[in-house]
Amino acid sequence: MLNVICGDSMIRIKGLKKDYGKVHALKGIDLTLKGRITAIIGRNGAGKTTLMRILSTQLMPTEGTAEIDGHDVIKDTGWLRKTIVSIPQEASPISVLTPYEQIKLYLIAKGMDARSASERTKRALKVMSMSDAANMPADELSGGMKRKVFVAMALAYNSAITFMDEPTTGLDPISRLEVWSAIKKLNGSVIITTHYMEEAQDLADDVVMVESGKVLEHGSVKDLLSKFNGKIRIESTSRRGAYNVGGLGISYVGVGKADAYLKKGYTARQITLEDLFIVNGVYLES
Numbered sequence: 574m575l576n577v578i579c580g581d582s583m584i585r586i587k588g589l590k591k592d593y594g595k596v597h598a599l600k601g602i603d604l605t606l607k608g609r610i611t612a613i614i615g616r617n618g619a620g621k622t623t624l625m626r627i628l629s630t631q632l633m634p635t636e637g638t639a640e641i642d643g644h645d646v647i648k649d650t651g652w653l654r655k656t657i658v659s660i661p662q663e664a665s666p667i668s669v670l671t672p673y674e675q676i677k678l679y680l681i682a683k684g685m686d687a688r689s690a691s692e693r694t695k696r697a698l699k700v701m702s703m704s705d706a707a708n709m710p711a712d713e714l715s716g717g718m719k720r721k722v723f724v725a726m727a728l729a730y731n732s733a734i735t736f737m738d739e740p741t742t743g744l745d746p747i748s749r750l751e752v753w754s755a756i757k758k759l760n761g762s763v764i765i766t767t768h769y770m771e772e773a774q775d776l777a778d779d780v781v782m783v784e785s786g787k788v789l790e791h792g793s794v795k796d797l798l799s800k801f802n803g804k805i806r807i808e809s810t811s812r813r814g815a816y817n818v819g820g821l822g823i824s825y826v827g828v829g830k831a832d833a834y835l836k837k838g839y840t841a842r843q844i845t846l847e848d849l850f851i852v853n854g855v856y857l858e859s
């Protein structure tokens with residue numbers, strides 16, 4: 574079998590830039606990723622997919638380097654493509670193939686023998702609660718089930734490094750939990766992008782926040798949230814705050830001061846990763 578699980582992989586990114594014509598999608602990314610599960614968060618157009626595509630050897634950078642376990646994403650594409658699994662943001666299964674066929678063929682193309690491929694495919698589809706849909710042509714599957722085919726594929730291969738670009742977008746709450754559970758079952762390193770802060774918070778050891786092609790924050794959830802020094806968030810639709818976002822006035826105050834704000838009609842909220850966007854000015858109204 575080709576896939577060898579080697580625990581946590583090390584990804585080193587230096588001075589990575591990507592221009593699409595005049596659009597500077599990545600403006601110089603320097604990062605070392607060592608976590609088992611890393612979540613890349615950031616607004617639409619921040620550069621998350623561009624970064625994922627470069628790391629998974631699908632896109633050439635304009636400048637800079639990136640290597641995974643010492644393998645350069647430009648020079649060692651052969652090794653990397655054999656090893657990694659990458660689920661693109663817009664992936665859709667081939668319409669005439671069933672989930673079973675699609676996954677089994679993928680495993681065989683990666684070098685697995687047909688028997689193991691078949692067994693692993695069935696097991697992964699079962700874990701994703703897709704056994705009933707295993708033999709339906711993909712164009713008869715719902716949008717969420719199509720997404721789940723790719724998660725089952727990643728689970729079946731169980732690579733040392735798996736990239737998943739928004740694996741839970743558009744999924745119902747139970748399917749989302751199944752995907753989380755599948756991600757946790759993967760033995761290797763997993764890099765996901767997500768717009769769901771609770772997903773990043775619950776799932777990832779390491780969080781990278783990207784904005785306008787640059788890394789704004791990087792660290793464990795605990796470290797990132799500890800930047801708020803135990804403060805809480807208070808917000809009000811009718812009052813202005815230190816930050817004004819989408820009609821909400823938001824401030825961060827010590828627990829001792831919270832009561833006074835609550836009496837004035839503010840609502841208190843726990844700090845989450847969303848607050849990193851606010852204090853970094855990413856959501857601010859001009």
Ligand SMILES: Nc1ncnc2c1ncn2[C@@H]1O[C@H](COP(=O)(O)OP(=O)(O)OP(=O)(O)O)[C@@H](O)[C@H]1O
Nearest residue numbers: 593596598615616617618619620621622623624662
């Ligand atoms: N093929 C392309 N040609 C031109 N511009 C592109 C191309 N792909 C992406 N871009 C631009 O590069 C920037 C980064 O896009 P990217 O898809 O990496 O963002 P993202 O963070 O994944 O966004 P989303 O959350 O919406 O998926 C955006 O300004 C986007 O319009």
Ligand SMILES: [Mg+2]
Nearest residue numbers: 621622623662
């Ligand atoms: Mg994207």
